[in-house]
Every structure is written in structure tokens, then in C-alpha cells.
Amino acid sequence: MRDDFNNTENSDIYSTNSQKPPKKHRGKGAIFIVMAIVFSLIGGVIGSLLTTMNMRNGNNNEPSNNITISAGDDMTVASAVAKKSMSSVVGITTKGVQQSFFGPVEVQGVGSGVIVDSKGYILTNAHVVKLNNQIVDKVTVRLNNEKDLDGKTIWADEMIDLAIVKIDTKDKLKAASLGDSDKLEIGEPAVAIGNPISLQFSQTVTQGIISGLDRYVGAVSGGGYMTGLIQTDASINGGNSGGPLLNSNGEVIGINTIKVQSAEGLGFSIPINFIKPIVKQVIETGSYKELSLGILSMDVNAARQLFNENINQESGIFVYKIYDGSPAVASGLQPGDIITKIGKDEVKDNNSLKSILYKYQVGDKVSIKFIRNGKEQSSELTFTEYSVEKDKNAREDLRQQEMQRRDQMQGGGQGAQSDAERQFMEDFMRRFGN
Secondary structure, eight states: OOHHHHHHHHHHHHHSSSOOOOOOHHHHHHHHHHHHHHHHHHHHHHHHHHHHHHHHHSSSSSSOOOOOOTHHHHHHHHHHHHEEEGGEEEEEEEEEEEEEETTEEEEEEEEEEEETTTTTEEEEEEGGGGTTTTTTTEEEOOTTOEEEEEEEEEETTTTTTTTEEEEEOSSSSOOBOOEEEEEEEOOOOEEEEEOSSSGTTTTTTEEEEEEEEEEOOEEEEEEEESSSOOOOOOOTTTTTTTHHHHOOOOEEEEEEEEEESSSOOEEEEEHHHHHHHHHHHHHSSSSSSOOOOOOEEEEEEHHHHHHHOOOOOOOSEEEEEOOSSSHHHHTTTTTTTTEEEEEEEEEEEEEHHHHHTOOTTTTTTEEEEEEEETEEEEEEOOOSOOOOOGGGHHHHHHHHHHHHHHHHHIIOGGGOOHHHHHHHHHHHHHHHTO
């Protein structure tokens, strides 16, 4: 390329110093140049028209998705959501005394919450209202106007890491709008509001997307067994717990609960649709009544190892025992059955069962699928007032298993139990109330 350019340049210089060619040759050259320019212009116009027509009519080989993306929309969404929802987000602090080597010291916890009813009901995490390994009755709630109020924990469940706090005030409270977490899609905008680290950074807004749905992260420190979670890359830090995750309409789609410490951009929220029945019942009755199937159960893997059962099923819960007068008995379930589905939800293991039960109320009827003698069967189950916690036989089973567990841990030592037995004991202690 460089050599060609130099040759052309030298040719032009030479021609300026040379004798001029006859005019007739110049005339023919000019005509050819003009014609070339004209044909080029005509070709460009025709090509432009054809391209425009092709774009309008669409490509016959590939369908058009008609997707429009605006780079400025993200900032608009975040500010609009913050403007709508900020006044519904509160700070929650707990204070207490903890014994240390140097004597009693004052300890404090901080978290976030969201107002879900204008009468003063606030939704948060159970671990936000927990101090010294206990749920505390009294907390301090800081409103958006930086006014501190006394709050009371009226309901909490550490297994699903949720709690409801009540405040009494003459201030006009704005309840957040609750969205529909069942309609979420991966890639949608997500906005988190809370108090990361401390109240010094209260009302912090972070933005990201919905990174994943129906996530399971197992047991977490300070919380319970997290199943069916929303994954987001919106920044979530200590103190954000209990605050809302919002969609682009400023509606609460989840309650922020945990962050994976070993990675960036891995935060999780409890879907709001899971929480709605709990909030409704607590506001109406002052408490929440947990439903029970009336069974003792364990994961199929634990049952396969512990009982030497020939179980081909990879997921589900093995029914170990059924109590009289329970919904399980009325539905026809028997010991040895493997429950695989309740309603539309797959029962993957014991950890997922409790989450499923929270979706129903007394009087609800649901289809239940189970495996019996290698064959799938189904039945209808009706939830009743039955409670494992009030069943004497179930409570006695719990007491005996607790004593057995302690004897094994103290007498035989940690190594005396097989992994399967230890898992069974842990599952039993955690899930005896199914």
C-alpha cells in the first residue's frame, strides 16, 4: 500500500512538469470521470432504497424481534423506584448485654425492614431481631424522617428467617406496594434499599438485575434453611437484611436476607409471594398458625442409607411415622411412602417441605403425589387445625430422639455416628413438625 501511494504521488508531480497532452484526450477522460460519478450516485441511491425497503419489509430468512434498548433507562428506573419506596423502608436496631471475658458488655445489631401496613406492621428478617442467639421482644425502629420509635416483635420464625415488628405511632405511615414474585424473569431490573453496615449509611440504594430464581443455599448463620430464593447482583451488605428488593415499578418482590461472602454480586431475597399469606394472617389474627401434615419424615437419601431401603427415587421425603388425627392419615398416606409433590410444588427434600406448607391455610385442599411400592399414586389432602407441636405422641418422640442424640454425642463421641445417622438426627430435630 505504501509503495503504491508513493508511485501515484510521483506520477502526479511528473505530470505537472511535463508537456500537456492533447485536449481531445482530456475531454474523453473527463467524460469517463463524470459518467463514473453519476453511475456511482445512482447505484448508491438504488442501494439505499433497496436496503430501506428490506429493513421495512423484514428479512425473509430471519424473524425480527423488534427489541428496543435505551441506555438511559437504568438510571431513571433506580431514581423513580427510590422516590416511590424510600419512605416505606426503616432501620431496625437491637441492644442487649453479652457476657465476655472482661464481664458484661453492651452489644448492638442493625438491620432493615419495610412497612407492609399503614397500621405499623413491618416485615424484616428473623436474624435482624435476634440478639445473643435469642429473638428479642423490643427493638428500635428508625423511620425515613430519622425519628426513632419503640417496636415489638410480634412474630418470628428462624427456620424461614422472617419476622414481623409492630410500632404504634401517630405519624402517617406509607406502606410499600407488594408485587408478584411469581412473574419475575431473569434479567429484569432489581433495586435494593436498606442500611448497609450501620444506620450511618441508611437509605442506601443499589441497583442490579434478577440473576436467578428458585435458588437454594442451605443453612445460613443466623438464619434458617433458604429455599426458593431470588438471586440478584444488586449490592447487599450487612445491615441490608430485612430490607426490600423492588422491581422497576417500585413494588416489593422480595426481602433481602443473605449474601455469599466469598463472592461478589451474589445476594438472595425471599420471594414476596411466599410471605404474603403470613403477613395477612399476622395482621388479621396477631399470629401465624403453622400447618402440619402430621408426619415424621426424612430425605430419601438418608432413608436409603439408614434403613437399607431399596429406594430408586432421587428426591422426595420418606414418611417415617404418621400421627393419628392428622391430615396425612385422612389423605391415606402410610409409613414408607415417599412424598414427591404437593399441589404444583415438587417436594425435593425436608428443607423444601416447610416452605411449601407456608403457602396454605386451614381448610385448603391440595393434591398430594407419593410413591408407594415403586408406583406413583395421588390423593387429596385437606389442611386442618392439627398441630404436631400440640400432639403428645409427637412431642414424646422429639424428647426421646433428643435424649438419644445427646447420649450418642457425649458417650460415643462425634465419631460414633455415621454421616447418615447424624444427618437423620439433624433432619429429625429440624423437621419433626411436618
